[in-house]
Amino acid sequence: MTFTQRARGIVKAIALVLSLTVPTMLVISSADxxxxxxxxxxxxxxxxxxxxxxxxxxxxxxxxxxxxxxxxxxxxxxxxPAPARGGFFNSPGRSMLGGLAAGFLGAGLLGMLFGGGMFGGLGGLSSIIGLILQIGLIVIVVRLAMSWWQRRNQTASAYAGGAxxxxxxxxxxxxxxxxxxxxxxxxxxxxxxxxxxxxxxxxxxxxxxxxxxxxxxxxxxxxxxxxxxxxxxxxxxxxxxxxxxxxxxxxxxxxxxxxxxxxxxxxxxxxxxxxxxxxxxxxxxxxxxxxxxxxxxxxxxxxxxxxxxxxxxxxxxx
The missing domain is CATH 3.10.450 (Nuclear Transport Factor 2; Chain: A,)
Known part of the structure; x- marks a missing residue:
C-alpha cells in the first residue's frame, strides 16, 4: 500500500466520523x-x-x-479559567518527563498509522533497548494515570456530600x-x-x-x-x-x-x-x-x- 493510498484511507475515515457526528450535533442543538x-x-x-x-x-x-x-x-x-485538575502531564516538575513520554507514545502511534508497527515511528530506538524503554515508559504513564484517576474520583466523592x-x-x-x-x-x-x-x-x-x-x-x-x-x-x-x-x-x-x-x-x-x-x-x-x-x-x-x-x-x- 502506498503513502497516497494510506492518506486516502485516513481521509475517508475522518469523513465517516464527521458524517456520524454532525447529524447528532444538529439534533442536540435543535433540542436545546x-x-x-x-x-x-x-x-x-x-x-x-x-x-x-x-x-x-x-x-x-x-x-x-x-x-x-x-x-x-x-x-x-x-x-x-482553571485547566483540567492535576494530571501527570500538567503537574509541576513533571513536564519534562511527561513530554518525553508523550513523544514516545506519539511516535508509536505514527508508526502504527503509517504501517511501521507500534514502534516504527522511532528509528533511533528500533533496537531491543529502545523497545524496553518505550514499554517501561508506557507502563509508568498508565500507572500514574490510574493513580491520578483514583484520586480524582475520591475528590469527586467528597464533593458529592461535601459543600x-x-x-x-x-x-x-x-x-x-x-x-x-x-x-x-x-x-x-x-x-x-x-x-x-x-x-x-x-x-x-x-x-x-x-x-x-x-x-x-x-x-x-x-x-x-x-x-x-x-x-x-x-x-x-x-x-x-x-x-x-x-x-x-x-x-x-x-x-x-x-x-x-x-x-x-x-x-x-x-x-x-x-x-x-x-x-x-x-x-x-x-x-x-x-x-x-x-x-x-x-x-x-x-x-x-x-x-x-x-x-x-x-x-x-x-
Whole structure:
C-alpha cells in the first residue's frame, strides 16, 4: 500500500466520523431551544471560574461558562479559567518527563498509522533497548494515570456530600422537589428558599415562552436578561418562536451556598421535565422539538441582595 493510498484511507475515515457526528450535533442543538439555549451562561460571583460541587442530582461536572460578564481577575477570588485538575502531564516538575513520554507514545502511534508497527515511528530506538524503554515508559504513564484517576474520583466523592455535609445527602428526596440542605453550610438555605428556586424555574420558563422581557427583568439579573434578549432576537430573525410548557421539577439539591458582602449566592442542581418546541411565527408549524416531554439537568445559580428576593444569575449545563 502506498503513502497516497494510506492518506486516502485516513481521509475517508475522518469523513465517516464527521458524517456520524454532525447529524447528532444538529439534533442536540435543535433540542436545546429552551431558556438559556442549552449553553452555560451567567456569573457566580467570585466562583464564576470554579465549578460547583457535584450532587446527587448532577453527579457530573458542570460545564464552564460560554457567556459571562465576569472577567478573570476581576475579584480577589477569581482567577483565569482553571485547566483540567492535576494530571501527570500538567503537574509541576513533571513536564519534562511527561513530554518525553508523550513523544514516545506519539511516535508509536505514527508508526502504527503509517504501517511501521507500534514502534516504527522511532528509528533511533528500533533496537531491543529502545523497545524496553518505550514499554517501561508506557507502563509508568498508565500507572500514574490510574493513580491520578483514583484520586480524582475520591475528590469527586467528597464533593458529592461535601459543600453541605453528609446531612444534605441523607435528607435528599427523589421525585418530590428539593432535598433540604444542611444547616452547617456557610449560608443556610431554608425550605422557603427551595420553594423560591422551584417557583423561579417555572416563572422564568413561562416568561421566556411569552417573550416577556419586562417579566424576565424581575426574575433574573441584567446579565442573564441580556442573554435571553439576544436569544429571543435570534429567534425573531429566524421567524420562529420557542414555546415551553409544563415545566415540572423532578429532583433537585443544593450544590453550594455562600455569601459575598451583602449578596447571597446559591447554586442548585435541578432535573426537570418540560415540553420544548419551536414554531414558525407565520404558520404555527412545528420547526423543532416535539409534543413529548423531555428531561433536562442543569445547575442554576441564584443571587439575593441582603433583604431582597432571589433572582437567576447563571445556568450551567451538566
Amino acid at each position: 431551544a429552551r431558556v438559556g439555549g442549552g449553553s452555560s451562561s451567567g456569573s457566580r460571583g467570585s466562583r464564576t471560574f470554579s465549578a460547583p460541587p457535584s450532587t446527587s442530582t448532577a453527579p457530573g461536572s458542570a460545564q464552564p461558562f460560554n457567556r459571562t460578564y465576569t472577567q478573570p481577575g476581576s475579584s480577589p477570588n477569581v482567577g483565569a 453541605n455535609g453528609p446531612a444534605a445527602q441523607q435528607s435528599f428526596r427523589t421525585g418530590s422537589g428539593f432535598g433540604i440542605g444542611s444547616t452547617a453550610a456557610p449560608l443556610e438555605i431554608l425550605p422557603a428558599d427551595y420553594e423560591a428556586f422551584e417557583r423561579l424555574l417555572g416563572d422564568i420558563q413561562d416568561a421566556w415562552s411569552n417573550e416577556d422581557i419586562a417579566r424576565l427583568h424581575t426574575l433574573a439579573t441584567p446579565e442573564m436578561v441580556s442573554y435571553f434578549t439576544k436569544d429571543l432576537d435570534a429567534n425573531r430573525a429566524r421567524n420562529v418562536v420557542n414555546k415551553v410548557f409544563g415545566t415540572r421539577l423532578l429532583q433537585g439539591d443544593l450544590a453550594e451556598a455562600w455569601r459575598e458582602g451583602e449578596t447571597d449566592y446559591a447554586s442548585v442542581a435541578m432535573r426537570y421535565s418540560l415540553i420544548d418546541k419551536t414554531l414558525d411565527r407565520s404558520t404555527g408549524g412545528l420547526v423543532e422539538g416535539s409534543e413529548a416531554p423531555t428531561e433536562v439537568t442543569e445547575v442554576w445559580t441564584f443571587l439575593r441582595p441582603r433583604g431582597g428576593n432571589w433572582e437567576l444569575s447563571a445556568i450551567q449545563q451538566t
